[in-house]
Amino acid sequence: MSTKLRVGVIGCGGIAGNHIRGYLDSGRYEIVGLADLEEAAMAEKDAKFEIAPRHYTDAREMLAREKPDVVSICTWHPGHATWTIAAAVHRPQAILCEKPMADTISRAEQMMLACQRNGVKLGISHQRRFLPAYTLARDLIAQGAIGVVKTIQSFAADGLPNYSSHQTDMYRYLLSDDDCDWVMGNIERKTDRYERSTRIEDSAVGVFHFTGGAVALLLSDVTPTVYQGALIYGAEGMINLTTNNLLLLNHDTGGSWKLHEPDGQFYKVAELGDQFEWQEAGAAQAVELADWIEGKTERFRGEATNGLKALQMVHAVYESARMHEKVLLPMQTRQNPLDLMVESGHLAPERPGPYDIRAFLLRGERMASDTEGAG
Numbered sequence: 265m266s267t268k269l270r271v272g273v274i275g276c277g278g279i280a281g282n283h284i285r286g287y288l289d290s291g292r293y294e295i296v297g298l299a300d301l302e303e304a305a306m307a308e309k310d311a312k313f314e315i316a317p318r319h320y321t322d323a324r325e326m327l328a329r330e331k332p333d334v335v336s337i338c339t340w341h342p343g344h345a346t347w348t349i350a351a352a353v354h355r356p357q358a359i360l361c362e363k364p365m366a367d368t369i370s371r372a373e374q375m376m377l378a379c380q381r382n383g384v385k386l387g388i389s390h391q392r393r394f395l396p397a398y399t400l401a402r403d404l405i406a407q408g409a410i411g412v413v414k415t416i417q418s419f420a421a422d423g424l425p426n427y428s429s430h431q432t433d434m435y436r437y438l439l440s441d442d443d444c445d446w447v448m449g450n451i452e453r454k455t456d457r458y459e460r461s462t463r464i465e466d467s468a469v470g471v472f473h474f475t476g477g478a479v480a481l482l483l484s485d486v487t488p489t490v491y492q493g494a495l496i497y498g499a500e501g502m503i504n505l506t507t508n509n510l511l512l513l514n515h516d517t518g519g520s521w522k523l524h525e526p527d528g529q530f531y532k533v534a535e536l537g538d539q540f541e542w543q544e545a546g547a548a549q550a551v552e553l554a555d556w557i558e559g560k561t562e563r564f565r566g567e568a569t570n571g572l573k574a575l576q577m578v579h580a581v582y583e584s585a586r587m588h589e590k591v592l593l594p595m596q597t598r599q600n601p602l603d604l605m606v607e608s609g610h611l612a613p614e615r616p617g618p619y620d621i622r623a624f625l626l627r628g629e630r631m632a633s634d635t636e637g638a639g
């Protein structure tokens with residue numbers, strides 16, 4: 265009998281392929297069920313990965329019939345809480361949900377409650393924690409290679425929840441999971457802009473302070489330069505981090521930049537280029553998830569407490585704009601402060617007409633939003 269973990273996937277679009285590839289690359293899982301509103305989305309996964317799971321247009325039916333050990337939640341953001349809670353009721357061993365964890369802090373907390381209540385391990389897929397360059401940067405910082413970290417600078421786009429939940433999670437990972445204790449920021453929202461059925465701003469800036477004294481500066485939809493990674497300034501050196509490699513400058517490098525491009529457990533940067541981050545992180549994440557499920561490790565880097573903190577940091581920028589104050593974490597406002605600002609009329613769009621910058625991902629007759637994805 266197979267000892268592989270049996271996986272069910274809810275939402276079979278772009279990122280689901282990354283989950284499936286990671287599970288298969290790790291050799292620890294088999295894909296038993298796919299659920300999507302669109303048969304074509306599931307059929308594409310079968311063809312691409314040469315797998316033959318059963319297909320369901322009703323995710324609850326997939327959960328009831330397949331009783332997977334692991335459930336991947338890969339719908340748009342408003343569906344993350346709905347489907348995590350629906351999956352938790354069936355008591356899989358673990359759920360791996362996509363980021364941002366939820367559309368509100370209160371829904372994210374409900375996801376954790378549902379999983380605790382049913383004895384389910386919950387992870388949020390901030391998969392860049394599993395990139396070798398990110399882990400090397402974290403280790404170098406922990407070893408004092410650039411002295412005490414003073415500032416981390418990063419450049420983002422496409423709305424805070426989508427792109428920058430990765431960045432807020434990265435700040436904490438680089439600082440050995442130090443906690444952010446306050447956030448200040450502001451946003452501009454003149455148009456009625458959405459991203460995957462989630463209201464977003466036109467542009468934002470955020471300042472994040474950590475208990476160890478470091479400060480992170482986030483510029484989102486402000487600069488032409490945008491990338492996952494960071495410029496990290498320490499008292500005795502600097503690191504320029506990207507998803508594939510890092511440059512280190514300190515006393516030992518003689519004052520010049522030294523390139524580090526570490527290989528992954530599964531793939532090499534030199535062989536995959538831009539695809540490296542997707543394939544390596546997905547597989548390495550799947551390995552640690554299996555180890556966590558099987559009790560071989562106590563901790564999973566992507567456990568939900570980290571996903572919740574990343575979401576709080578993003579929503580705290582909105583809350584700072586709403587309240588005109590430095591927001592102390594953990595946040596007490598549990599609704600999305602951007603929704604509160606817009607719906608109260610405080611930040612009514614000056615150029616009305618909703619549009620979704622990810623509408624191109626939708627299939628069939630869905631044009632602007634994926635309300636069915638919310639369950």
Ligand SMILES: NC(=O)c1ccc[n+]([C@@H]2O[C@H](COP(=O)([O-])OP(=O)(O)OC[C@H]3O[C@@H](n4cnc5c(N)ncnc54)[C@H](O)[C@@H]3O)[C@@H](O)[C@H]2O)c1
Nearest residue numbers: 275276277278279300301305338339340341362625636637
């Ligand atoms: N971790 C990352 O780096 C990363 C990268 C891309 C996307 N994501 C996240 O993944 C999530 C999905 O994004 P995507 O780009 O894959 O979107 P997508 O539109 O490509 O896929 C979503 C799929 O969910 C399906 N779906 C909608 N409602 C459903 C329902 N009720 N039951 C079952 N299936 C349903 C849709 O038909 C679609 O096939 C988002 O939350 C996004 O933020 C994360």
